[in-house]
Amino acid sequence: EIVLTQIPDTLSLSAGERATLSCRASQSVSNYLAWYQQKPGQAPRLLIYDATKRATGIPARFSGSGSGTDFTLTISSLEPEDFAVYYCQQRGDWRYSFGQGTKLEIK
């Protein structure tokens, strides 16, 4: 089973700042990595799929990069509604797995 490790566990930033979230896989997942945003009491929402592709309706301030084992989600300028928990997920192996999550909180 592929283990995804997200760094950091918590990220404290202010609105307008740039956020960089990392996800590292225990073995290569090629570009089969997605990012989700989850707010309290809500289901996860797909942001990025196949490492770099924005899902429908996702603002351009969200971008993804990486391949193999190292991936990054970047939010170029934080809006108040972006403070949430973010998860990465791999589908490079049929036993799909998620990272433990990064909580993006207001500083």
Added chain:
Amino acid sequence: EVQLLESGGGLVQPGGSLTVACTASGFTFSTHAMSWVRQAPGTGLEWVSAINAGGSRTFYADSLKGRFTISRDNSKNTLYLQMHSLRAEDTAVYYCVEDVGYDSSGSFDHWGQGTLVTVSS
């Protein structure tokens, strides 16, 4: 608009059984693989099981050890998860998730709002 509505959650005793369901609308259910993903209280996401669009292939997380069964009824646009020998650690919100492909691809486009299963005496 894609809608996934889970039902059937509730309180069940340890060792008991429960079946949760997901009714889909807004897309052609019979052409999409589906998955169940769960989230224990205050924790992260865990993929549980997947089924292809035709229902002929199923996949399970190793941790379940044969206790869960996924199925679907395409005539009713409904996905099911039968859970047996339930344990306290199965307590979670169970999400129904649409896969973008006919075969399970792990590319999860739409999620339901989830149904809470609580295993406790």
